[in-house]
Amino acid sequence: MAEEVSSQMNSLSISETNPSSSATISLVSGDDIVFKVEPTIAKEMETVQSFIDETDGKITTIPLPNISSHDLPYVIEYCEKSIAGKITKEFEAEFVKKLNNEEVKELFLAANYLNIKKLLDFLSQVIADRIANKSVEYVRRYFGIENDFTPEEEAKLREELAWTFTGVDPDDEDEN
């Protein structure tokens, strides 16, 4: 486990390059992987920061049970860029290129949980762009929404809104 952590940290080049700064914050993912980050990174995550503030900085290990070790490095990467003032269109395009629709959704939830406004806004737009041309069925599945229209109600609505059902992407081609 310890080795896994350090390899994660190397790939993200967090903390160790700057030992003189104040105590690092340990973020513990839902699957118990520890990510050490600079306090400045924690500041970007309002939920984490308010937690630190509440404990007067005495507690520096923060469990984030709802965020997996798969998602957390992405969040940290985004926060690092944000602090460095290097959030560009190019960076954002590269950032989401690696992510499939499920991963984008997970990150969106993580951003909401951690209360990172910039990331949340950005991912709202990414999700919107990715579902804009999708079918109603796809959207229900994606958000886990139950259709509570009766078949008659839905048929009537679809007939009235028929023009919006043209040019919709087929459902199967996207999952990645």
Next chain:
Amino acid sequence: MRRFMNFMLLAQQTMRKRRRRERLMEKKKRKTKMVTPIPPKPFVHEELIIEILLCLPVKSLIRFQCVSKQWFSLISDPNFVKSHFQLTPHTRRIEFISSDFGQTTSIDFEEQFDLENAFVKQCNFFHPHVDSLIQIISSCRGFIFFHHSSGFCILNPCTKVHKQIPLAPGEFETNLELRYFYYLYGFGYDPLRDDYLVVSLSCIPAEEDLSRVEYFSLKDNKWKQIEDTYFLYTIDKIDPRVGSLYNNAIHWLALHSDSLVEVIVVFDLTERELFEMPYPNGVEHKSDHCELWVFGEFLSLWAMDCENSKIEIWLMKEYNVHSSWIKAIVLPMNILSPHQFSPICSTKYGDIIGTDGSRLMRYTDKGEFIEGSSYIPFADTAVSSGFPSIMYTESLLSLPGDHMQAYEDDSD
């Protein structure tokens, strides 16, 4: 849904509440020696859904009303709709209206005429086989205003929200062709009162006391004549004209009825009064070969120079500053068809879109011809005095006091 009084405010409040709640929870947890922050809300929580919905284009939102009853209410909510119109970049299209066939067709024009992805919408409330002359057409915030059978119609082609507006009480008969009056019309939005107005200016030459300035307020649902204001102008085209909406005011070209000096007559939609601006210096063409429109961010005048086969495009660089008028672009006319060319709108890249009555055409801002499309649906209903097409901005907005009447209405 009525719960969001002001969507943006609420979002902020919820965020603050959430933080407070989280802190409280955290305090509790410390006491019980648990250090786990609260679990996230379920994904279907409205706040999060709304964040995403606000980023979607109008067409997707309308389709996604079918997702569930919750989504239907969220997307139809008047406060959501307003926030969406304010926050989401606007999509503009050119709409063609045919009352003969009870349908409308719209195309994307920003980069090229996207004929393959035209939206064709059935609008069953059109009465077939009635007078289908559409001489007057204008648009504002996703609504299209046009003359239709015995009155006017305001239609949001996306939501199909629509309303019939009667002719002003003082208007001569109901047929626009059989009258001795000169008429100027306009349609616009009053942001102060969140109201839409249809404006009608009418006059009989040499009978000033019969001239009148009237407007129909959608909120009050009635016509109102502005007392003691006379429309002392005339126009040198027989057909009724529709004004250009710019800066919360409607603008028409007209002539002083006594001196026949050309002026720009303006109706301020928030002040609800008339004023005039002088005609730009240097435009040497008669006003019957000119028209006002909006080019990019500017009120503009295009003037047809028939002798030299060109169209000049003038811009008022600073609103209501006479000296700021400049001649910006000259379009050559020699490659145009003999029909009269008239601009419709400009694209976000500065291209000029216009029509010669049978085609849509695109010019660069340097006056170079780029493309012409013979695609004009319902070309047979086009009339010499006008062309039933208009640029509009897609929106989900409804008219005052008129929420959600659209779908019910269409079935009857």
